[in-house]
Amino acid sequence: MEGSFFCVFRRALLFLSLHVLMICFMHQGYTYGVEGKITSRTVPVGSLLPSTSCSPSTTKASNRKSTLEVIHKHGPCSQLVQDQNPLNHTKILLQDESRVKLASARLFDTGSPLTWTQCKPCVGSCYNQSDPIFNPSRSSSYANVSCASTACSQLSSGQGGSRCNGTCPYSIRYGDDSFSIGFLATEKLTISPTEMIDNFAFGCCENNQGLFGRAAGLIGLSDSNISIVEQTAAKYDKYFSYCLPSSTSFTGHLTFGKDGRAPCSVSFTPLSTVPQNSEFYGISIIGISVEGKPLSIPSTVFSNAGAVIDSGTVITRLPPTAYSALRTTVRKAMANYTTAPAVSLFDTCYDFSKESTVVIPSITFSFAEGVNIDLDHSGIFYVEDASHVCLAFAANAADSDLVIYGNTQPRTFEVVYDVAGRKLGFGPNGCS
Numbered sequence: 001m002e003g004s005f006f007c008v009f010r011r012a013l014l015f016l017s018l019h020v021l022m023i024c025f026m027h028q029g030y031t032y033g034v035e036g037k038i039t040s041r042t043v044p045v046g047s048l049l050p051s052t053s054c055s056p057s058t059t060k061a062s063n064r065k066s067t068l069e070v071i072h073k074h075g076p077c078s079q080l081v082q083d084q085n086p087l088n089h090t091k092i093l094l095q096d097e098s099r100v101k102l103a104s105a106r107l108f109d110t111g112s113p114l115t116w117t118q119c120k121p122c123v124g125s126c127y128n129q130s131d132p133i134f135n136p137s138r139s140s141s142y143a144n145v146s147c148a149s150t151a152c153s154q155l156s157s158g159q160g161g162s163r164c165n166g167t168c169p170y171s172i173r174y175g176d177d178s179f180s181i182g183f184l185a186t187e188k189l190t191i192s193p194t195e196m197i198d199n200f201a202f203g204c205c206e207n208n209q210g211l212f213g214r215a216a217g218l219i220g221l222s223d224s225n226i227s228i229v230e231q232t233a234a235k236y237d238k239y240f241s242y243c244l245p246s247s248t249s250f251t252g253h254l255t256f257g258k259d260g261r262a263p264c265s266v267s268f269t270p271l272s273t274v275p276q277n278s279e280f281y282g283i284s285i286i287g288i289s290v291e292g293k294p295l296s297i298p299s300t301v302f303s304n305a306g307a308v309i310d311s312g313t314v315i316t317r318l319p320p321t322a323y324s325a326l327r328t329t330v331r332k333a334m335a336n337y338t339t340a341p342a343v344s345l346f347d348t349c350y351d352f353s354k355e356s357t358v359v360i361p362s363i364t365f366s367f368a369e370g371v372n373i374d375l376d377h378s379g380i381f382y383v384e385d386a387s388h389v390c391l392a393f394a395a396n397a398a399d400s401d402l403v404i405y406g407n408t409q410p411r412t413f414e415v416v417y418d419v420a421g422r423k424l425g426f427g428p429n430g431c432s
Helices: 005-015 089-104 150-154 300-305 320-333
Strands: 029-032 038-044 067-070 116-118 169-173 179-192 195-209 239-243 252-256 267-270 281-283 285-290 307-309 316-318 357-361 363-367 371-374 381-385 388-391 393-395 403-405 414-418 423-427
Touching: 067 179, 150 179, 267 371, 285 300, 285 320, 300 320, 316 320, 320 357, 320 388, 320 393
Parallel strands: 116 195, 307 403, 316 393
Antiparallel strands: 029 038, 038 357, 067 252, 169 179, 179 195, 239 252, 239 414, 267 423, 281 307, 285 363, 316 403, 363 371, 381 388, 414 423
8 A cells, every 4th residue: 555544644633523633731820719629820921822842742642552643733743834824813713613603503414424535536636735645546455435335325425326326425515615525435544553444434535625734634533433433443442532732832642442541530421412413422511610610600501502522613612691701700800911902703812921920710611420620721711922812712693502612621631532431531631
């Protein structure tokens, strides 16, 4: 086989789908309330800003045979930043908003389950990628999937039956109007030199367009029959975890299977099924606390809307009622700092350029079955630069819109998906 599908797989981590992306713990001063809860932390302003040098994680997870490195596509650890324009925060947030609109409309039959990579020949168009484009003609283990196959029928965009003859085609269109078109195929997938999956079904893309950077493709981790989670169930028991680091300058990891290790200090909350789309991982948010005090949010605000965790969404979207309570309380706690103009979907921003340290109020998310997660400071603010640091949450249009717990908030945590056991876990210090 030409090149390596392992290399394709590693680079694709930059576009993980849950349809995953992103450790560094600075020396911080914590303030505790009367009940022993963390109410705030003092952090150096410099620790909020990404470095121009790469600092790979030294986590023990990186030594596991079924673990892959996760790299931010715009960070200094990425090979994809070569020949690219500088990081454009506005474009990132516009893409994020497009994805959220699709989620709210319950239209995620767009390919979240499917792992795909670009293939030769590019009969339509292929974007430039860092690794060589996969050439099926040079692989002895590659095979096309027929329209009549079970795999084709499991693919929501597959056109089986009387609508096609021969190889199963697929077509995926994403919220920002990027797309991927090609054929379903099988191949030997190499996760590491000792971890291989035979007959792995994936999309062999011959016509692609969009903002994929220079990554070779996308990994589909959703709760569906065609995803990598289901296809590797016999080997990994539908169990995977990841950690997204605090900064683009650091690396995280994606691990498949328990690997014989019991989760340490991981708290589990149930995974639920989202009625509108069973491919999402549903969660139950009970409430939010700031500085150790629960916000006055009616319990029905979260339960009526429903909630999912989606690593493909950058910024968590909250019901307007919940976001308003959060914003008001954070603004009160940060009243001594200079404000900055609103930008894009952020309406609560600060200028820390003249500060050496800042005191950040704690924010805690409470999930079903008593799971309370104290967010790392990197999960509270979205940083453009020292003069523009914004509260990393946004409001949905209505309280009835689907709540989306994005990939910023769980940074530095080990996020564990026990899909077979229908539970989701959070463990501190996941990347360190």
